[in-house]
Amino acid sequence: SRLAKKMKIRPRVSFRVNPEIKVSTHTRIATGIKKSKFGITCGEAPEAYKLAKKLGAVSASGIHVHIGSQIIDTKPFAEALKKLVSLSKELKKAGIFLKYVNAGGGLGVRYNREFPATLREYSRVILKHAAGIAPHLILEPGRMLVANAGILLTRVVLVKNSGGVKFIVVDCGMNDLLRPTLYDAFHDIVPVCFSDDRKEDFYDIVGPICESGDVFARRRSLREVFAGECLAVKSAGAYGYSMSSNYNLRPRPAEVMVDGGKDRLIRKREKLQDIIGTVPRRFAKRRRR
Ligand SMILES: Cc1ncc(COP(=O)(O)O)c(C=O)c1O
Known part of the structure; x- marks a missing residue:
């Protein structure tokens, strides 16, 4: 007033x-x-x-x-x-x-x-x-x-067996999509390309971040995937990018809009320099010397 x-x-x-x-x-x-x-x-x-x-x-x-x-x-x-x-x-x-x-x-x-x-x-x-x-x-x-207008595409880095659990380690983490870590939220995860002859198994799908909570899914049934292949984490259009962060100094991914069959880059992939570029100049200068 x-x-x-x-x-x-x-x-x-x-x-x-x-x-x-x-x-x-x-x-x-x-x-x-x-x-x-x-x-x-x-x-x-x-x-x-x-x-x-x-x-x-x-x-x-x-x-x-x-x-x-x-x-x-x-x-x-x-x-x-x-x-x-x-x-x-x-x-x-x-x-x-x-x-x-x-x-x-x-x-x-x-x-x-x-x-x-x-x-x-x-x-x-x-x-x-x-x-x-x-x-x-x-x-x-x-x-x-x-929410259902967006997917998060992530690449498989490694498939490994540890302590009796089969892990799929992907290159996205909780900094890119926080919902599973924050709310135990369920996101359907599917291979981008899959063939019927691959056998199905149960996997924990995890990110590369230094937190045990960096998990997208536990005991999820999925057809076999290999390093280098892509997975789609579905329903990532809401509370996805808007909740993302640079935690672990991780640059955020690019955002692509698909509109009428055409794809358009609407946000560039961040570079490490974009994050550390916020360091005041005088420190950056000293480092260069
Ligand atoms: C005040 C307010 N309005 C609207 C919304 C949007 O909610 P929803 O995405 O569930 O529709 C939120 C979400 O946090 C909110 O805080």
């Missing part, structure tokens, strides 16, 4: 509300449960809106909720929005009229054997409840749009 006055503007603001509901997704991507760090509770919200109204320099006309990611059924979305319906009624009584409801993202996708709600089912639930909150609806879908 202070800043708005100084800038002589009257911005529209929303409060993010935590509806405190259970969702059946990985705990690390459930963002609207009790004790979650996000937003303010429904109990605290009326005070916040009243304070904003009193301060006057901002228009607290929106409400935002985002209950988490990879949610495959519509029930939690309905529950969350129902809470917002009650809250908006309470606000109306206090003379606060919401214009925008932002229902966040969160609709899940199929990585393995999940059956996520369809867009039609999801939109039916959202529209049913959102209309009772505010006239304008905002959505923030992320994963649902892009």
